[in-house]
Amino acid sequence: DTAVSQTPKYLVTQMGNDKSIKCEQNLGHDTMYWYKQDSKKFLKIMFSYNNKELIINETVPNRFSPKSPDKAHLNLHINSLELGDSAVYFCASSTGQGAQYFGPGTRLTVT
Amino acid sequence: AQSVAQPEDQVNVAEGNPLTVKCTYSVSGNPYLFWYVQYPNRGLQFLLKYITGDNLVKGSYGFEAEFNKSQTSFHLKKPSALVSDSALYFCAVRPPSYGQNFVFGPGTRLSVLP
Numbered sequence: 001d002t003a004v005s006q007t008p009k010y011l012v013t014q015m016g017n018d019k020s021i022k023c024e025q026n027l028g029h030d031t032m033y034w035y036k037q038d039s040k041k042f043l044k045i046m047f048s049y050n051n052k053e054l055i056i057n058e059t060v061p062n063r064f065s066p067k068s069p070d071k072a073h074l075n076l077h078i079n080s081l082e083l084g085d086s087a088v089y090f091c092a093s094s095t096g097q098g099a100q101y102f103g104p105g106t107r108l109t110v111t
Numbered sequence: 112a113q114s115v116a117q118p119e120d121q122v123n124v125a126e127g128n129p130l131t132v133k134c135t136y137s138v139s140g141n142p143y144l145f146w147y148v149q150y151p152n153r154g155l156q157f158l159l160k161y162i163t164g165d166n167l168v169k170g171s172y173g174f175e176a177e178f179n180k181s182q183t184s185f186h187l188k189k190p191s192a193l194v195s196d197s198a199l200y201f202c203a204v205r206p207p208s209y210g211q212n213f214v215f216g217p218g219t220r221l222s223v224l225p
Contacts, residue, residue, distance in 0.1 A: 004154075033212075041149075041199055043215045056212055090154055097162050099145050100203075100213060102154035 003027070006091050006103035013081055014111055021076045021106045023091030031055075032074035033092040033100065034066060043090075049074050078108075086110045113138045113206050115216035123222045124192045132187040132219045134202030143205040144185040145213070146176055150198045158200075161185060172196070192223045 004025045013019055025032060034046040047066040048056045054066065063079045074091060091103040115136045124130045136142065143162050147155040159170025166178045176187045185202060202216040 041218050043155075043201065043218075045212065045215075048212055092155075094213075097143060099147075099157040099160055100155075101157065102147075104154045105152075 004091055004093055004101050004103040006089075006106050008106060009104065010107050010109075012109045012111065015081055015083060017081050018077070018079045019081060019108075020078070021089055021091075021108075023074050023076070023103055024072055025091075025093040025101070025103075026072065027093055027095075027101060029093035029095040029098075029101070030071060031094050032068065032071075033094075034074065034076050035090040035092065035102075037088045037090060037105070039087070046076075046089075047074075081108075081110045083110050113204070113214045115202055115204055115214050117200075117202055117216040117219045119219050120217075121220045121222065123224060126194050126223050126225050127191050130189050130192045130196070130221065130223070132200050132202075132221060133184070134186060134216055135182070135184045136202070136204045136214075137183065138204055138206040138214070140207040142207060144176070144178060145203040145205070146170065146174070146185075146187050147201045147203060148198050149201065149218075155201060158187070192221075194223045194225050197221055197223045 007022045031050045033048045036044045046060045049068045065077045067075045088105045088107050090105050092100040094100040145160045146158040149155045161168050161178045169175045199218050201218050203213045
């Protein structure tokens with residue numbers, strides 16, 4: 001199936017830990033994104049990568065670091081997790097004039 | 112600053128009635144415009160987009176949206192609502208100066224009552 005996939009779907013961890021979320025798209029898109037959706041359902045863009053280069057970083061703490069080994073993957077690594085990091089994280093991809101296509105989300109709970 | 116407004120947090124409509132979910136935007140230039148739907152515990156799904164051309168665009172699941180340049184609006188519509196349309200709807204714009212980046216509205220929760 002052509003899609004944007006994310007793993008894991010759920011992630012429960014303690015404060016101070018380091019964790020990663022993986023994202024892969026097989027749509028042939030050249031731009032990938034990470035969004036954070038808070039408990040009020042607001043979507044906030046965190047990063048976007050175009051052809052493996054970071055082109056935007058919306059004042060996200062440097063505990064968050066995107067890593068893109070190739071055009072099809074954009075992983076999100078989070079250091080020293082805090083309670084406020086609890087949210088749903090969505091990966092997305094797009095190309096040209098097209099829409100963004102979203103992954104199913106990763107629900108992160110920090111205890 | 113680029114922004115997207117969805118003035119209604121919640122829209123309630125009876126099944127079979129027409130529905131409208133409103134969106135206005137404030138961006139420079141001629142942006143691309145999009146609507147997405149999010150069902151519970153799911154990712155956002157693309158519904159439709161406006162790039163250029165006819166101001167009325169048709170999308171998935173019988174939805175359509177009307178672009179109004181003078182009012183900088185892009186309202187989502189459907190002639191006859193279904194209970195299964197109940198979900199969270201997001202308007203998004205892609206300003207021309209933003210490359211591939213999108214600005215999302217805060218979302219509108221649509222409830223279709225049987």
